[in-house]
Amino acid sequence: MITMDKIDKMELYTIETLISNHSTLTDFSIHRLEDFSKQFKHLKAPHLHDFYSIIIFEKGVGVHVIDLVNYNIQANRIFLINYGQVHSWIKLKDAKGYIINFTKEFYNLIYTGNNKIKSDLINSEITPYIDIDETTMSEWNQLAELIKNEYQAEKREYKELICIYLKAILIKYRRNHSSCTLEGTINKSNRKTVLIQQFNELVNLKFKQWKFPRQYAEELHITSNYLNIVVKKSLGWSAGYIIRERIVLEAKRLLQSTDLTVAQIGIELGFTDKSNFNKYFKGYVNTTPENYRKQSFQQKS
Template sequence: MKDSATPKKYTIKNIKKSQHNAVDFNFYTFEHFLKDAEHLTKSHRHDFYTFILTVDGIGSHIIDFEEYEIKPRRLFFINYDQIHSWKIGGPIQGKIILFSKSFYNLIYTGNSDIRSDTALENLPTYVDIPEDRFPSWLSICENIEYEFTRSEKFSEEVICLFLKTCVLKMERIADDFRSENNEADHKSNVVDEFKILVNKNFRELKTTKDYAERLSITPNYLNALVKESLGKSAGTVIKNRVILEAKRLLSHSDLTVRQISLELGFTDNSHFGKYFKNVTAVTPDTFRKNSINN
């Protein structure tokens, strides 16, 4: 644990000084964003979404305890409240796009894939953009930057549509690694919906049966789909999400273990301790002590 204080939660307005009085959207080149940004090397949260498109550079992102290399043509997506920090190994070129839920929802579409911010919940942490598709991504970023700096009539609406385009294009790249037949698509949709439900309800719902009921399928069928798609059981996915949040709070907050257990929906502190140890092989107190020493 870098420090005992709860990680600072940044808004679009206060994460970095900007010439634009931006509240719901901002655009930066990588080079400019990282100037005077020592505070961003420390663990922090975002109160907004972020697309990060890297053109070149050396370094990595640490996102929810996982470290991801910065590579050319790599597109990152950071969701609300994810614990995030930077390791910069040298100059980095790229584009950074910050936007809020309200900005993304500025334009409503009837397409369920992009009509609201819930569409972003299923985006992967990153994709590597194929070389032949990369110019189109740079073109989108240039158009967004143009509209943002010129701030003409309907500029916000145009940017919003470009953001929805980014969501679809990122999802399309991710889909290239999935089966394209209808049955696989159906299964993938169920698993995707399951992951969204887990992310929203892990504090209250902790069994496969709970989520199967929400999805109107049997627990055995849900478990089979999740295992086929993710290589792990539905119960493991649920536990991993609970444990991830527990690790966040143990590493980056001053809450007591009992307070954390209540925050995560456990009424019995000893039950939380057994639950945590069953997954991590250590007690919450031991994990916290080890985090402090790392």
């Protein structure tokens, strides 16, 4: 019998549940770090997001832990957090800057058709942070301030304008990331590092079709045992756990943000029938999809 790891070992936050937020938007938020750091005590424990985060440190000290790697917080450093990455904060002090949270759906609100501004904006080549100079930081602060003003005013077509500013920010991030040298990371040429990147990419692409580590191992031309050893050592969880977390993350998102029936969501996620999906979901979340949806709705009411 397969032993099921409970997904509730780690908190999964949406934009709405991360910290208190009075905006009408559920797929985007921006906060000054000065305000964010007053409410982030619950985020010191390792946790997950179902959204992207751009964290702009004009100044500050502390440690940001991303996928079990420690990165120092310092002036003129900008972090980019991907969907499903495990991260936490240690001793964040004197923070000044902005944190911008947004979903894939919000980023794709405007499609440009330009291959350099892809809808799938995060890939394995994007580094967890970049360092910039003070002049460039001034430009970032101006962009963040423009976004914040639109976010607060909620004038006509403000979401579209924010989306355009977001794309400008990601272009600026990509422009800088390739020249950064990261502390605490292994050289990209290291086979195990590349393997983890490829595995994570495959999970995001194939989690609806592939439910077992052996399917990913076959695609990567390695054994299931070797994949599990590398993933466990690098990320702290088994390959199976990473796959299951991604499936349940998507299930939670669909239950919270769509009107699809539970049966339809099961089909969307590759399950043959509703009972199989119910059993899978309850095994890791300890409640049925229907109860999870009801609880989520009650929390929002």
